[in-house]
Amino acid sequence: MVCKRSIAYSSSANLGSGFDILSVAHDAFYDEVEACTSEGGLRVVMTDNSNIPEDPTKNSAGFSVLSLMKDYGIKEGIILKVKKGIPAGLGLGSSGASAAAAVAAVNSLFSLGLSKDSMVKYSMLGEGAIAGSPHPDNVAASIFGGFVAVLGERTVNLNVNYDFKFILFIPSIEAKDKTKKARELVPKTVDMSSYVKNMRFGFSLMLGLERGDRKLISNGLNDEIVEKARLPMFPFYPELKKISLSHNAIGACVSGAGPSILVLVDHESEIKAIEEEGKKLIASFGYSAQVKEAKIAGGVKVE
Numbered sequence: 001m002v003c004k005r006s007i008a009y010s011s012s013a014n015l016g017s018g019f020d021i022l023s024v025a026h027d028a029f030y031d032e033v034e035a036c037t038s039e040g041g042l043r044v045v046m047t048d049n050s051n052i053p054e055d056p057t058k059n060s061a062g063f064s065v066l067s068l069m070k071d072y073g074i075k076e077g078i079i080l081k082v083k084k085g086i087p088a089g090l091g092l093g094s095s096g097a098s099a100a101a102a103v104a105a106v107n108s109l110f111s112l113g114l115s116k117d118s119m120v121k122y123s124m125l126g127e128g129a130i131a132g133s134p135h136p137d138n139v140a141a142s143i144f145g146g147f148v149a150v151l152g153e154r155t156v157n158l159n160v161n162y163d164f165k166f167i168l169f170i171p172s173i174e175a176k177d178k179t180k181k182a183r184e185l186v187p188k189t190v191d192m193s194s195y196v197k198n199m200r201f202g203f204s205l206m207l208g209l210e211r212g213d214r215k216l217i218s219n220g221l222n223d224e225i226v227e228k229a230r231l232p233m234f235p236f237y238p239e240l241k242k243i244s245l246s247h248n249a250i251g252a253c254v255s256g257a258g259p260s261i262l263v264l265v266d267h268e269s270e271i272k273a274i275e276e277e278g279k280k281l282i283a284s285f286g287y288s289a290q291v292k293e294a295k296i297a298g299g300v301k302v303e
């Protein structure tokens, strides 16, 4: 039996207006996957006591690897042992990280020579199996690391020339098929004024990161369309953003499909006040919340 082990970090997708395009990997949490050759077929084993299905067609890691096995004619059996570090269903790219780690491990196990873009392609299929449509942003961040823009079949890393860190507010809200439901809330059409505002936000964020311009980054962390449509899923968000900005955060946005919220902070921000008041606010809505500080993380690693 030959094995390969990999780890992939959590991520926050969308970053305001970049629905299904922009994302960032952070070191808040990571998943580990060990892929070993075995008897025929694919078996997924969740090594912790999570309720995540082990049926490969219902598991993001399993479905991605099934697709790889089919396309690359892999006849040998594979056992995937998935150790979850990233809590699922909270907008932290949990399903995407498992898929990314599994694809990278199998790529190495069978020396498939997949490019990072091909790994994104296979990993996003796992997202499709559970969220109804295969969004690429979380898996792209987990594979490439850093800030990414997914531009069709290519993912590009953004240069970051500003020093900041993240605060993640992670409310304990259990919602079955959360991302699937959240995607159903996204409007099918948008009016021109929202489109123009969102283009401005997206360009502001990308240029602000590249130029190290705090004001542009701050202006970029906004969204007129998707966050608004999904607000009933995280009703505390507008007030949490207000509190963060009043204490000099750079900006705040919904992490992926929520309910977690990502806040960017730097030396000018009153971090303790943001964390304490933010937690109290979420409690006033009836939810407990974990608050976690994090930094930008690298891409998937195979041992």
Ligand SMILES: Nc1ncnc2c1ncn2[C@@H]1O[C@H](COP(=O)(O)OP(=O)(O)OP(=O)(O)O)[C@@H](O)[C@H]1O
Pocket (backbone or CB within 6 Å): 013, 051, 052, 053, 058, 059, 060, 061, 082, 087, 088, 089, 090, 091, 092, 093, 094, 095, 096, 098, 099, 130, 131, 138, 176, 177, 178, 179, 180, 255, 256, 257, 258
């Ligand atoms: N390997 C996996 N890791 C995590 N969740 C998985 C996995 N395979 C299947 N799932 C299922 O996917 C659902 C969680 O996915 P969902 O997209 O809602 O959350 P997420 O990946 O944590 O967040 P987001 O995509 O918003 O960042 C759960 O119902 C879980 O059972």
Ligand SMILES: N[C@@H](CCO)C(=O)O
Pocket (backbone or CB within 6 Å): 013, 014, 019, 020, 021, 091, 092, 093, 135, 137, 138, 179, 182, 183, 255, 256, 257
């Ligand atoms: N772009 C995806 C990310 C899910 O984490 C969405 O917002 O549905």
